[in-house]
Amino acid sequence: AQSVTQLDSQVPVFEEAPVELRCNYSSSVSVYLFWYVQYPNQGLQLLLKYLSGSTLVESINGFEAEFNKSQTSFHLRKPSVHISDTAEYFCAVSVSSNTGKLIFGQGTTLQVKP
Amino acid sequence: GAGVSQSPSNKVTEKGKDVELRCDPISGHTALYWYRQSLGQGLEFLIYFQGNSAPDKSGLPSDRFSAERTGGSVSTLTIQRTQQEDSAVYLCASSIARQGAGGYTFGSGTRLTVV
Numbered sequence: 571a572q573s574v575t576q577l578d579s580q581v582p583v584f585e586e587a588p589v590e591l592r593c594n595y596s597s598s599v600s601v602y603l604f605w606y607v608q609y610p611n612q613g614l615q616l617l618l619k620y621l622s623g624s625t626l627v628e629s630i631n632g633f634e635a636e637f638n639k640s641q642t643s644f645h646l647r648k649p650s651v652h653i654s655d656t657a658e659y660f661c662a663v664s665v666s667s668n669t670g671k672l673i674f675g676q677g678t679t680l681q682v683k684p
Numbered sequence: 685g686a687g688v689s690q691s692p693s694n695k696v697t698e699k700g701k702d703v704e705l706r707c708d709p710i711s712g713h714t715a716l717y718w719y720r721q722s723l724g725q726g727l728e729f730l731i732y733f734q735g736n737s738a739p740d741k742s743g744l745p746s747d748r749f750s751a752e753r754t755g756g757s758v759s760t761l762t763i764q765r766t767q768q769e770d771s772a773v774y775l776c777a778s779s780i781a782r783q784g785a786g787g788y789t790f791g792s793g794t795r796l797t798v799v
Binding site for chain 2: 670
């Protein structure tokens with residue numbers, strides 16, 4: 571069975587500082603990996619995904635994540651955060667040969683302070 | 685429609701009553717998923733529909749929970765004899781690809797409060 575662990579429940583950071591949100595997964599088969607973001611009082615939105623190919627994937631708002639198969643990790647990074655990045659971030663895994671069912675981590679709340 | 689639509693957005697019900705939550709997926713999306721988001725517990729998979737195939741009900745927490753999808757489109761999640769622990773945000777998502785590789789589109793959810 572697959573599982574996802576987000577190591578930090580809350581990450582406070584000052585504006586313009588770099589941030590890394592950690593995600594580790596366990597699976598005995600190949601997977602697809604996703605990061606979703608949930609802004610306050612809004613639904614979940616897909617931030618970025620890794621399906622195959624380049625292990626570094628980027629979003630349109632400056633986030634990036636790197637798939638590391640040996641460490642079974644998919645950490646999310648941003649070199650300089652904004653107040654507007656304050657949200658809850660969810661890492662998720664899908665078994666690539668399966669039905670597409672996503673297994674989510676517990677979520678990490680990113681709190682950007684001025 | 686342009687997105688996944690869920691109704692109602694909020695529902696307060698008395699313990700023991702039945703509730704129905706509705707999801708209208710994006711037109712053309714063959715896969716539909718229900719998740720539950722409880723405070724501090726992340727997202728819990730409930731049930732998955734793909735076209736005319738038998739649904740994957742492996743995540744339903746008890747036999748009080750059931751769901752159906754009529755005509756491959758609209759889905760209804762029913763909770764019978766609601767309990768306080770059922771209080772959560774119920775999220776519906778749809779996907780165009782069987783394997784979900786394109787990622788899901790989520791609705792805004794139904795916040796269920798059982799009093």
